[in-house]
Amino acid sequence: MSTERKLLVVKDLATTFHTPSGPLAAVGGVSFDLNQNETLGIVGESGSGKTVLSRTIMGLQPRNNVEVSGSVLLNGFEVVGASEKEKRSIWGLEVAMIFQDPMTSLNPVMRIGKQIDEILRVRLGMDRQAAKAKAIDLLDLVGISSPAERYNVFPGELSGGMRQRVVIATALAGSPKLLMADEPTTGLDVTIQAQILNLLEELKERMQMSVVLVTHDLGVVATRTSRIIVMYAGRIVEMGSTREVFARHRMPYTRALLEGSPKVSNPSHTRLLAIPGRPPNMLNLPKGCSFAPRCSFATDRCREERPELEAASEPGHTFACWNPLPVKERASA
Amino acid sequence: MSDSTQPLLKVRDLTVTFGSHRRKLSAVAGISFDIYEGETLGLVGESGCGKSTTGKALMRIVEPSSGTIELEGIELTTKKGKDLRNFRTRMQMIFQDPISSLNPRRRVKDIVAEPLDCWKTVEGAEREALVNDLLSKVGIDPVAYGDRYARQFSGGQCQRISIARSLAMRPKLLICDEMVSALDVSVQAQILNLLEDLKAEYGLTLLFIAHDLAVVKNVSDRVAVMYLGKICEIGPSDTLYESPEHPYTKFLLGAALEADPDSPIHGDVLSGEPPSPMNPPSGCRFRTRCPNATDKCANEEPQLVEIATGHQVACHYPLSTLARK
């Protein structure tokens, strides 16, 4: 695949916060890319750096006490080091973001239609009437019934699922090429979650965009993404096509995530694979592999030397582990 | 599961109504179920279905408006004051938010010993030994961590401490209200396994309330599904998950995301959102979103009917009968 077709190229991206207790490498050297019209999942537990990573890609980071190095090339635009003004030119038009709590990204005292309107008028220079018509179209697009009437409601009058739809509508207002979704369905009920995920998938096809789905829930990425990245302690520990990673993961942490979460298809009282401990203290990361203290396969090498991503049998599948799990036979999968 | 005919907990027509007569909200609108000694009953449903309120009403944290709760044959809803306090040792609860369920300004040992101190059952060295034992059982080193404050612990550890505290008085029934939903996957697995181990060791009976279908199935022998304050289906977990009888259960299961790329994406996602419990639909509460609803569903409220052994469903048209037609 030629590089021109890549929508997003991330290289050696590192985000370090300077805290009073010392530097905290929230993202510690991450490289990956994203094709046009692809859905990529970023999976990790709390503190894995997935949220910081997605915000760094957006160029959203606090002004103070943070250091970003590496490169984020978004459709030819270098995000790292760009000024606020330059970044503003891509926000909404090239890349947009939706967050976990829809209420925090909506202004509670402004009618929802107006909030979409404003983006259209300010960013796209539409006139009042065209903007209103487009806003109603967008509300309709995200599956809000009777959009013309709902145009005038306040966010507080809507349910959580409806609010997330409005947030998606505001994100789509500028027809971005990349949509970053940070835990878009966490906190929503299962039936509503399914509605929102279906909507995102449908919109992705319709608007020809790429989606990055950041989540802690493997169920969310399993069927909705073509590739996934598994993060642990600020680094990528495994990456590859979703099917491949689920079926033939090599990194013990990926296995712990997969076999540690209960499944509807398993019988009751299935013993879960529980790994001891919890994610490491990011202020005091172990010297070697960050997962080594919790890993049953860990050797001295794991504790001394950090493994880099290496290629697995399938192209595109990489993992960072000195003692990877054996390759499962294709037939048995 | 014991085959004793007398259930440990017997709940009949339990209702919980909030608010005054003008704006009444029936969070729990008349539910009946039994929990037998040694089993785990899972209670699932979406937010606002009344599952948490049910748990709180059983503990008398919120007051039931009507109905009866019998624990080991003793009626609890009429108990007051000292009598009410006395039954507290029989039933315990674990809360959703692990951090906020522990007083940040108290030492872990004192938190776990709180029930013992309330009841003055054991004192001195015996108390110390019991607390140490409880902490070790839940995987917290009493020597290294016993004197730390609750605020110094992570979510998973706080939940362990909560479990230790709830077991101090050796309760019969443990109510777990969304106890793992705030935890990371890898920590969640530890806590679920721990819960299974302790259940066996202490001979506990569990009411496991959660929204996550996979988690509920994993721990439960039987599962009850709630929708808008009512139980719509209750049955052995494997049967219920394999062949749901209530259309709502089927939709709920269909929407559950399986961590498996080969699992089918269900196109028929339940549309719309639950109606307000302030103003529930007449007849069957699910009829406004049910594809099979008829006039009968609007006029007549379906009651829980046994459709197979131990499998009850509140629907005029259970799915197995529809399929037969």
Place this chain on the structure above:
Amino acid sequence: MYVNEMVEEASVHNRPERKKRLGLLFWICVGWIALNLLAAALANVLPLQNPIFQNYASVNAGPSLHHLLGTDDLGRDIFSRIVFGSRVSIEVSLGAMVIGFGVGAPLGMLAAYRRGKFDSILSSVMYVFLAFPAIIATIAVLSFWTPRSLLKIIVVIGVASIPLVYRVIRSAAMTVATKDYVVAAKVQGATDRRILMKELLPNVAPIGISFLLVGIATVVTLEGALAFLGLSVNAPTPSWGNMINESLAILQTNPWLAIFPSLAMCLFLLCLNFIGDRLRAHFDVSEGKL
């Protein structure tokens, strides 16, 4: 905000709590307040000049070795009057706070814990009292309740502070009372009394203490204001407030008389407020983890 969460998440892992430092300035302030209290308590035994002895030989003198801070228009030693004057300010403020907290704090905690009718009736009553401007009410009562005495002043200010204390403590206790650990204590069979003492009190106390310090500072100014209006202790007993009041007439000829008592009061208030602020931050569980 997400950075804070991250950092907190990362740093919360089981490390022994880092000693939080209160800082040198805090201890200087504590020292100053302690010095004030000590001087007030021991004023009678300290080698001070008689604060009401009028020495007409040296009237309106500036600071000197004999009179450290000079003398006033009646030839009384200002330093000794400030020390004795602090007694009134401190007695009034401590006394009033004993009444205010003694009544307001338990009621506030009880209201927050009990809720329901008890809370709504009590709160309505308190809010009615809060609606009166406390200072006007105090002035009105003190103007009519004669002859004035220190005790009466304490009672009036103390009663006026009850609704304020009630409101602050109630809202602080309310956030604690809704926490799961309070519910958990209840379901374990803890008595109401035990919950109030073991769960609520330790978590409300830090807010209470910092409000207490602010309250003391406020009463010191209030006493000053009352004295200024001639509604505090009667002359010739000194208080910071009536010293400033007396100084006004002769501000032109002897500015020292205004400057030193004002300075004493200012420093006292500044230190109290600073201590209160630092203590609140220090005892806040969520803040200052880093």
